[in-house]
Ligand SMILES: Cc1cc2nc3c(=O)[nH]c(=O)nc-3n(C[C@H](O)[C@H](O)[C@H](O)COP(=O)(O)O)c2cc1C
Ligand code: SF4
């Protein structure tokens with residue numbers, strides 16, 4: 001299933017309605033497709049292209065710029081080990097090497113059973129837990145080799161299914177409402193507010209002018 | 219050397235974080251939530267902006283520009299303008315916005331509505347780093363609660379002011395933190411920084427309309443500023459560095475974490491060593507070097523430990539407070555390896571539009587890697603400086619820029635700092651043909 005399910009298509013249309021220009025929904029729709037299929041399939045990119053009004057090549061060209069969007073299949077769990085500065089100082093490189101041995105794959109590769117894809121990632125803003133790893137963007141740390149193996153074991157056993165949703169599920173909380181006001185309504189509201197503001201400013205200027213003149217005359 | 223502060227300043231942005239349920243709507247309301255917004259809506263927008271100007275709140279995203287002054291750059295006569303909030307936090311070792319997004323999402327939303335009211339934004343976009351899965355869930359949940367409560371949406375609290383907020387997930391690209399790249403990304407494109415001028419998106423921003431881009435922590439300060447007044451904020455700190463600020467402390471300290479301290483009244487030493495803050499380096503170790511404000515900054519060394527956390531003082535000393543990220547390296551650290559990792563980051567994250575940035579970062583990474591792994595030559599030390607000088611001519615501070623955005627000139631400082639201070643360590647790598655630091659202690 002690579003086209004959007006009816007439910008996801010409805011959500012895609014809601015997302016589109018939030019932006020003044022449809023192309024802005026491109027990344028959110030790619031995330032939605034990835035949450036559905038685990039990766040960004042060519043069919044999904046075609047549909048995203050139709051929805052936002054660009055060519056499929058433009059979707060691919062844009063998506064390929066972003067590290068989180070995968071245009072080829074990845075494992076159920078994407079394990080990203082951080083080796084950036086704070087993690088480096090705490091043994092992040094050693095953790096990555098351990099992860100490679102433990103999972104039996106190099107960074108960028110997926111285990112044979114399709115469970116895990118290992119990645120070396122840049123700082124994930126969890127540096128107070130260095131060295132740390134992200135599993136489908138949920139953070140774990142500080143992680144020594146034993147803690148890492150335990151984490152992998154728990155993931156394999158399905159013990160963390162509640163904390164770490166499978167595949168590229170970025171967010172389980174979805175927006176349910178469209179915009180409360182139309183563009184025209186807001187524009188009218190702002191125009192009126194700007195006019196009032198300008199009137200207040202000129203009244204204030206006139207007052208200052210008045211007292212200023214008074215001051216110079218006396 | 220300024221005396222360590224003894225009185226504890228108010229917790230302006232982290233006040234609620236002591237509660238385990240700080241992210242919930244119930245806790246927010248029970249602790250004064252949305253009171254700042256109610257007060258703001260009773261004032262004229264320009265009076266809210268005046269309070270923010272009076273506070274002298276400096277942007278917390280990295281550049282440290284006065285928030286009130288930025289807002290005043292919006293051109294008159296263009297009723298459609300946007301507020302874009304930068305929650306892309308990806309500067310290595312910076313993790314404060316991540317915390318604010320996850321742990322106090324309502325405070326952030328309240329700040330956003332206040333700012334949007336002050337500048338008259340037609341719509342607000344909250345761009346959150348895609349990797350912040352829990353943060354995205356928390357903010358989306360909080361936003362739904364705020365709509366239902368009437369703090370966001372149509373006719374907010376019966377004031378006649380309406381605002382829609384859209385939470386927008388990024389998708390993994392450091393460069394999208396740069397404000398013009400962020401706007402491109404928000405328009406559904408690759409995150410290529412825009413050519414300057416215009417230097418600020420205030421005139422030409424999102425969809426070509428006037429746009430204010432502000433950081434998450436900047437926004438999170440607004441409820442307090444409106445509630446207590448800009449003067450109360452400006453009474454804290456010193457000079458242009460007013461109020462408090464969150465510093466993300468990491469590396470070789472006993473207690474890494476985010477600490478909100480009064481600006482200019484606290485020193486690096488106090489932050490790193492105080493028992494209730496960083497707790498110092500490990501027993502028997504000493505500070506060798508530290509990153510004072512994100513990896514784009516030149517490094518500081520032990521003699522700068524007593525400098526206050528004051529934006530202008532740090533700037534005068536040849537570095538920056540930048541993103542508020544302080545990373546401590548103790549005397550077991552191999553500075554070649556540490557600075558190589560920073561350069562590797564920039565090389566991976568360069569968007570590739572400018573030759574000095576794209577090629578220069580690759581060269582520096584290659585040469586640093588070969589020195590660290592034992593294949594370096596003595597000439598490599600001069601080669602590093604030569605490449606660095608090609609990226610940012612003169613190697614001065616603030617750095618000269620030949621590129622579209624400041625990622626380019628952010629590449630050399632760490633390597634240049636390490637090399638100028640610890641040239642001998644680089645030479646030892648070259649002479650011994652290996653990294654002299656034992657593997658487990660590097
Ligand atoms: C390469 C680069 C990355 C940046 N990353 C961020 C970021 O992650 N978050 C942020 O708020 N500002 C970041 N900035 C700074 C923004 O361009 C902008 O100055 C800031 O968001 C403005 O908000 P402020 O005035 O409230 O600080 C970055 C700048 C550059 C050049
Ligand atoms: S300086 Fe680097 S990151 Fe910035 S626009 Fe140029 S190539 Fe891209």
Ligand code: FES
Pocket residue numbers: 082083084085086087088122123124125126127130132310311312
């Ligand atoms: S350096 Fe690893 S999470 Fe920040």
